[in-house]
Amino acid sequence: MDKYVVILAAGKGAGMNSRDPEHSKVSYPILGKPIINYVIDAVKLLDPKQIVTVVGFGGELTKSLVEKDSDVVWQKRLLGTGHAVLQAKPLLEGKPGQTLIIYGDTPLVETETLRSIFHIHQKNRYDMTVVSAVLENTKGYGRIIREDKSNRILSIREESDCTFSEYEINEVNTGICIVDNELLFKYIERLSVDNSRHLFYLSELVQILIGDNYHVGVFVAEEMKEVYSINNRIQLADATKIMRRRINHRLMLSGVSIDDVDSTNISPDVEIGQDTIIRPNTIILGKSKIGEACAIGPNVVMNNVEIGNEAEVCFSKLENVKVGPAEKIGPFVEKNG
Structure with missing residues (x-):
């Protein structure tokens, strides 16, 4: 029906x-x-x-x-x-x-x-x-x-x-x-x-x-x-906490390491390959795609980025850019494609 x-x-x-x-x-x-x-x-x-x-x-x-x-x-x-x-x-x-x-x-x-x-x-x-x-x-x-x-x-x-x-x-x-x-x-x-x-x-x-x-x-x-309906910003924060843990747990079960699930914020549409490790205080948003065996963080903000296998990014802010395989970005780098 x-x-x-x-x-x-x-x-x-x-x-x-x-x-x-x-x-x-x-x-x-x-x-x-x-x-x-x-x-x-x-x-x-x-x-x-x-x-x-x-x-x-x-x-x-x-x-x-x-x-x-x-x-x-x-x-x-x-x-x-x-x-x-x-x-x-x-x-x-x-x-x-x-x-x-x-x-x-x-x-x-x-x-x-x-x-x-x-x-x-x-x-x-x-x-x-x-x-x-x-x-x-x-x-x-x-x-x-x-x-x-x-x-x-x-x-x-x-x-x-x-x-x-x-x-x-x-x-x-x-x-x-x-x-x-x-x-x-x-x-x-x-x-x-x-x-x-x-x-x-x-x-x-x-x-x-x-x-x-x-x-x-x-x-x-x-x-x-x-x-759970969202009617104020307190409830918005509560829902964000639940969604954060739900997404992070799913990624960890798929083979991604996350050092600190409470300080790592990842959008639900992000794709991350196996054996990649996400360090604390990392935010990954949009439709970002991260390859395998990468090291991301600490203190990284990324939005709609594409990261090749075995790349490393730390202490950086990246938006709408591509990072090649095995490339190293940071510390203290800001790129906007």
């Missing part, structure tokens, strides 16, 4: 407190790569028939980051997640298949997790699958409301609308879901603003579908960090 993806990336991201009014939240970089491009890369591996990104605040910048891989629609007025998804209706309405809806500020989500959600959705023949997580600190999240006896989902309550007892629930809505595409756009306009913030919440779709006897299930995420 065909897969579709809708990425929600219209929000203001006021928590970033930027002086630039057009700096969209999803365009902030993690290890040199914009947040939303991590999401794009993860969903592309699902081989979807179509990706649609909903942009709004700072939309021109966001559009420039995604338009190579995604159709783009605009949410001119920020009236909630349901209203955001509605903007994709002209592109997706009536197409048979399953639609993944995901936030553009979740850079840590991995393709294998998304595949698992699709697997559960298809195996159980759900019409909608909501992704939840169990948290100690639930502030800011909608709560999953379940029936006491059967434990099946009944609805999702936004935090601002919770009763005291509902507020104490620690299972939350991550905002990620899969919905039968034809049902999604059949029912999307039935969402109401009957809530304390007068917004169209996509989460209301759960109760609407259940009311019409459709099958709604829940996938409980094992790793909350994968569905």
Whole structure:
């Protein structure tokens, strides 16, 4: 069955407190790569028939980051997640298949997790699958409301609308879901603003579908960090730390030595050959390619460079340059090609 993806990336991201009014939240970089491009890369591996990104605040910048891989629609007025998804209706309405809806500020989500959600959705023949997580600190999240006896989902309550007892629930809505595409756009306009913030919440779709006897299930995420949304610079730094270790561990398992994983920052698109050693305080960004048996660092910054086998670079800053095999660069060299 065909897969579709809708990425929600219209929000203001006021928590970033930027002086630039057009700096969209999803365009902030993690290890040199914009947040939303991590999401794009993860969903592309699902081989979807179509990706649609909903942009709004700072939309021109966001559009420039995604338009190579995604159709783009605009949410001119920020009236909630349901209203955001509605903007994709002209592109997706009536197409048979399953639609993944995901936030553009979740850079840590991995393709294998998304595949698992699709697997559960298809195996159980759900019409909608909501992704939840169990948290100690639930502030800011909608709560999953379940029936006491059967434990099946009944609805999702936004935090601002919770009763005291509902507020104490620690299972939350991550905002990620899969919905039968034809049902999604059949029912999307039935969402109401009957809530304390007068917004169209996509989460209301759960109760609407259940009311019409459709099958709604829940996938409980094992790793909350994968569905972690970035809303301020503290969370951006936390996500960067997780991504740094993830990338460095992958490289080390492939045969690269890294002296200090905490002071080594490598972009996810960098390629490094076996038996290369990365010394402390090294930053390697862009689509850099480093050969085998090289020595890089300490105190090196590189962006979009190509390094031949057995080369050495230390105490240097290089951008858009090539370093030949066995060539030695540094100390105290700056080159910009």
